[in-house]
Amino acid sequence: MGFTLLKIAVAVAAGFVFLKVGMAVLGSFARPVPPPPDPGELRRVRLTYECAICSTTVRMTMANDEVPEPPRHCMDDMVLVTSPDDI
Numbered sequence: 726m727g728f729t730l731l732k733i734a735v736a737v738a739a740g741f742v743f744l745k746v747g748m749a750v751l752g753s754f755a756r757p758v759p760p761p762p763d764p765g766e767l768r769r770v771r772l773t774y775e776c777a778i779c780s781t782t783v784r785m786t787m788a789n790d791e792v793p794e795p796p797r798h799c800m801d802d803m804v805l806v807t808s809p810d811d812i
């Protein structure tokens with residue numbers, strides 16, 4: 726009976742250790758890539774827009790989305806000249 730209790734204790738302890746190690750591994754994986762911010766939160770982007778009419782070019786560095794609405798210039802939407810894949 727005592728032997729069975731010991732086995733259970735060892736199993737529980739081993740399970741706890743595996744859980745801890747698993748958490749540590751997951752934590753180290755999660756560290757370099759921060760979780761995406763909630764919708765509405767600003768995120769860093771590197772998008773370049775060009776005005777199709779006067780060729781004014783702007784660089785967007787912060788947006789509320791990875792693919793935000795283009796800014797307007799000369800009363801028209803600016804053209805995204807950076808591929809969203811390059812972000």
Ligand SMILES: [Zn+2]
Binds near residue numbers: 776779780
């Ligand atoms: Zn313009």
